[in-house]
Amino acid sequence: MTDAGHDARHEVRDAGDTERRTHDVVVYGATGFVGRLLAEYLARNAPSGTRIALAGRSRTKLEEVRRGLPRAARDWPLVVADAVDEVALRSLAASTTVVATTVGPYLRYGLPLARACAEAGTHYADLTGEILFVRKAIDECDALAKASGARIVTACGYDSVPSDLAVHLLHQQAQHDAAGGLLDTTLHARAKGGVSGGTVDSSRAQLDAVSTDRRAVKTLFDPYGLSPDRNAEPDLGKERDPMAVFRDADTGDWVGPFVMASFNTRIVRRSNALRDHAYGRRFRYRELSAYGRGPVARGRATAFTVGLGLAMKAMGDDRTRPVFDRIAPSPGEGPSEKTRRTGWFSMKVRTTTETGRRYLATVTAQGDPGYAATTVMLGEAALALALDGDRLPPAAGVLTPATALGDVLVDRLRRRDFTLRVEEIPSA
Structure with missing residues (x-):
């Protein structure tokens, strides 16, 4: 199905620069589990005429993937580039307007590609949920991307698009109503879905890094660990991610730790800091x-x-990790088609403003959150970067979904049957 509302192309750069780029979007990691899903999504939903290529380290496997895609993809070019081949990655980045990458763990494999895109002025979108990777990308790529005009957009899937856009919408509504700044804001997540080996491997990569680098421990436990300027952050006391089960006084629900809270909260705080x-x-x-x-x-x-x-203890202990590894899904494995189709997620975010007004943001979608819904989020983020340049927020550097894509991504997801809305709720 083609998004007819976006058949008209939007230039991201000047005409000369666009003309010398062969592709609009390159799907890097197209032979992996999520990469195949993303390629299929774009084949079915990208506007006619969008120049898409598939990339990975094996031409044979890329050809196999392409043969299994819808007819619209049968002539897509193939680009061979290994994640550790910096020459090939620079060539790939220079050939396209956007790279959408599903190759993780990003902490192990992601930085050379992000750097190549930052240097080339090529927009970049990934699915990372890894705090330490994003911190390294900020430190090594932010200045390069600002100089080249590239948007390096991390966390373009279930981690952390729903969280980031929900708070973005709350802020917009409060601003529209002259309700003042946001104060205590809490997200309640519900979901049904599966787990892939790639997600588990990303957790392993972070645990391995922590075991050999004390600075990594500090970054992981700092609620402002992804801030552009740590010293400029307010001192609000300890903002730790809750790890206990308790009854929420506002909703009456029983709540507990959300597995991605430690990452999502830092992305949202980075959005706030990037917006001064x-x-x-x-x-x-x-x-x-x-x-x-x-x-x-x-x-x-x-x-x-x-x-x-x-599970976290077993993964982090050398004595029990072999047992955990035998039980957990392997990289390249993921949930079944039925699980992806029947999954869903619902996020409700409540906030109180400086004037005492209260708001509720709701973000929901059908489909397994980490795979079916995530594929839509990454696919639409990539298309927005490639085709909607004149409507995106004026920004460059290592960015978040809200600061790089904002309302453009909100609109695109709504057209894909996502619910994203804000309503005022009675004061307590």
Whole structure:
């Protein structure tokens, strides 16, 4: 299905620069589990005439993937580039307006490609949920990207598009209503879906880095670890990610730790800082998993929290990791088609403003959140970067979905049947 509203092409750069780039979007990692899903999504949904290429380290596997895609993709060019071949990555980056990469763990494999894009003035979108990778990308690529005009956009999937856009919309509504800055803001997440080997491998990569680098530990546990200027952040006391099960006083739900809170909260705080703390200097943000009311919900919350703790302990202990590795899915494996089709997610974000007004943002979608829905999010982010340049926020550097794409991505996702809305709720 083609997005007819975007058949008209939007130039991202001047005409000369666009003409010398062979592709609009390159899908890097097209032979992996999520890469194949992304390629199929673009084949079905990219506007007619969009120049898309598939990239990876094996031409044979790329050809196999292309043969299995819808007819629109049968003539897509193939680009061979290994994640450790910096010459090939620079050539790839120079050939396209956007690279959408699914090759992780990003901490192991992602930085050379991000750097190549930053140097070439090529926009970049990934699916990372890795704090340490984003920190390295900021330190090594932000200045390069600002100089070249590239948007290096991390976390363009379930981590962290729903979180980042929800708070973006809350801020917009509060601003429109002259309600003042945002204060205490809490996300409640509910979801049904599966887990892939790539997600597990990303967690392993971060644990390995922490075991050999004390500075990495500090970054992981700093709520402002992804800030562009740590010294400019407000002192709001300890903003730790909740790790216990408790009953939320505002909603009555039993809640517990949300597995991606430690990453998403830092992306949202980075958005605030990149906007010169437009959300407010007293903006406090946390994320929780919500299970509903009653004893059954409390039991589910407790069971998940205990299981999460045991899994992280097993993964981080050399004695138990071999056992964990045998149980966990391997890289390249992911949930079944049925799981991807029947999954869903719902995120509800409540905030109180400086004037006492309260708002609720809701972001929902059908499809497994980490795969079906994530494919839509990354695909639409890549198309926005390639085709909507004149409507995007004026920004360059290592960015977040909200600061790089903002309302353009909101509009695109709404056209793909995502719910993104804000409403005012009665004061407590």
